[in-house]
Amino acid sequence: MNLFSKVFLCTLFILTLSLGVAGYYLISTSFNASLQRETDRALEQYQLIKFNLQSSILGANDKVRLSDETLTTLSQQTVEFAPEETLVGIYDGDTQSLISSDTDVPWTFEDIKHISQNQVHYQLLLTEDDNNFLVAVGAFTQSDQEVILCIARNINGVFFERSNLIRSYQTIYGIVLLISTVIMLGLFAILMYPIKKLTQATVRIAEGNYFERVKVTNRDEIGVLGVGFNRMAATIEAKIDELERNAHQKEDFVANFAHELKTPLTSVIGYADMIYQKDLSKNQLREAATYIISEGTHLEALSFKLLELTVLGRKDFVLEQFIADELLEDIKKSIAPLMEKKKMQLEFIAQTAYVYVEYDLIKTMLLNLIDNGVKAESTQIRILGEFKDDLYTITVADDGKGIPENELYRITEAFYTVDKSRSRQQHSVGLGLSIAARIAKIHGTQLQYTSKLGLGTEVSFVLSAKEVEHGES
Numbered sequence: 001m002n003l004f005s006k007v008f009l010c011t012l013f014i015l016t017l018s019l020g021v022a023g024y025y026l027i028s029t030s031f032n033a034s035l036q037r038e039t040d041r042a043l044e045q046y047q048l049i050k051f052n053l054q055s056s057i058l059g060a061n062d063k064v065r066l067s068d069e070t071l072t073t074l075s076q077q078t079v080e081f082a083p084e085e086t087l088v089g090i091y092d093g094d095t096q097s098l099i100s101s102d103t104d105v106p107w108t109f110e111d112i113k114h115i116s117q118n119q120v121h122y123q124l125l126l127t128e129d130d131n132n133f134l135v136a137v138g139a140f141t142q143s144d145q146e147v148i149l150c151i152a153r154n155i156n157g158v159f160f161e162r163s164n165l166i167r168s169y170q171t172i173y174g175i176v177l178l179i180s181t182v183i184m185l186g187l188f189a190i191l192m193y194p195i196k197k198l199t200q201a202t203v204r205i206a207e208g209n210y211f212e213r214v215k216v217t218n219r220d221e222i223g224v225l226g227v228g229f230n231r232m233a234a235t236i237e238a239k240i241d242e243l244e245r246n247a248h249q250k251e252d253f254v255a256n257f258a259h260e261l262k263t264p265l266t267s268v269i270g271y272a273d274m275i276y277q278k279d280l281s282k283n284q285l286r287e288a289a290t291y292i293i294s295e296g297t298h299l300e301a302l303s304f305k306l307l308e309l310t311v312l313g314r315k316d317f318v319l320e321q322f323i324a325d326e327l328l329e330d331i332k333k334s335i336a337p338l339m340e341k342k343k344m345q346l347e348f349i350a351q352t353a354y355v356y357v358e359y360d361l362i363k364t365m366l367l368n369l370i371d372n373g374v375k376a377e378s379t380q381i382r383i384l385g386e387f388k389d390d391l392y393t394i395t396v397a398d399d400g401k402g403i404p405e406n407e408l409y410r411i412t413e414a415f416y417t418v419d420k421s422r423s424r425q426q427h428s429v430g431l432g433l434s435i436a437a438r439i440a441k442i443h444g445t446q447l448q449y450t451s452k453l454g455l456g457t458e459v460s461f462v463l464s465a466k467e468v469e470h471g472e473s
Contacts, residue, residue, distance in 0.1 A: 093146025325350040350385035376400025392465035399456040
């Protein structure tokens with residue numbers, strides 16, 4: 001059973017039960033009020049008839065017990081005096097015999113219960129011809145004469161009124177229930193429509209349409225659910241894209257790794273075979289050995305870079321406090337010979353502050369960033385360090401060839417290089433920026449790249465820092 005059916009049937013059950021209980025209460029209240037009204041009338045008539053009979057007995061009393069004939073006569077007069085719609089029966093309290101009554105009283109003395117002195121008891125009596133009577137009975141003593149007085153009122157009208165109310169209510173109940181059912185079907189269909197759309201969207205997402213979204217038009221709980229669903233779908237889509245991108249990167253990694261191994265190995269095997277198979281001159285041997293050394297150097301660089309990647313992925317590092325400008329000054333001294341050899345200018349500006357780094361890793365990262373600038377045929381390298389609001393921003397910029405905007409997102413992929421031919425000449429395997437990205441992650445930051453073709457590339461990252469107090473160094 002689906003949610004729509006469950007909610008609809010539960011609501012219909014509650015509505016049906018509520019209407020039934022309300023109808024029962026209203027009809028019962030009306031019936032009891034009518035019955036109480038008849039009871040009050042019966043009591044009034046009982047008291048009136050009792051008073052009349054007591055007056056008659058008192059007037060005929062000669063200070064001796066009344067004779068049976070006198071009592072019968074007085075009782076008959078009392079019965080005749082009673083209202084036409086009221087049936088009266090008078091019994092001798094001693095013998096419990098009927099003294100006088102209407103000819104069509106619907107009871108016998110055995111039907112009368114709860115007879116008490118100076119108290120009136122009521123009971124409902126249903127006759128064989130389906131007439132309903134309210135019987136009031138009581139006993140009193142007057143002039144040493146015990147008398148039982150019993151009156152009855154026909155209350156068929158009360159039961160007939162109740163039957164009419166039940167029939168009317170059943171008609172109204174059916175109409176209201178039918179109209180309510182139609183209205184509820186429409187309302188629930190409207191309320192369940194967004195949930196139905198959500199269900200359809202989940203099915204389409206399960207089928208692989210991760211771009212699927214639902215249109216949110218309400219601000220209620222279902223609207224909140226729709227917003228949450230769209231966020232979840234966006235997260236799933238992003239995760240799927242990330243997984244696919246990672247899968248492609250792994251495929252590219254394997255392909256590039258195989259290619260990086262194949263090219264130098266082919267050269268090494270080829271030149272080694274040539275040395276083995278042929279008689280070469282001294283110059284030819286030197287040339288072949290040079291190629292073998294060159295390709296061996298390339299393989300060595302590849303193995304070292306892969307080892308660095310493996311270590312960075314597995315080891316926990318402790319960040320220590322260093323003075324930023326001294327750290328950058330050390331980097332400047334390390335690259336000074338290279339700058340001189342390449343005849344490149346070095347611009348260095350660094351503010352002082354304490355930073356929290358792993359010294360060897362941060363140095364490796366900065367050297368990799370500078371090395372990329374050198375390989376981009378730059379004429380100038382700029383190293384800048386700026387302290388502001390407990391953050392230290394380090395920037396490495398060059399004026400080299402730059403990186404195409406559509407390739408910026410790939411530069412941290414392993415083995416990826418913008419210029420393949422230049423990378424081969426410089427024994428670059430495309431792992432430097434991948435290593436730098438991992439080192440930045442270890443330091444709780446990330447590398448920000450801006451680059452334009454022909455104008456150069458700028459890389460910056462932010463570290464936690466604090467101000468150096470005066471007198472500290």
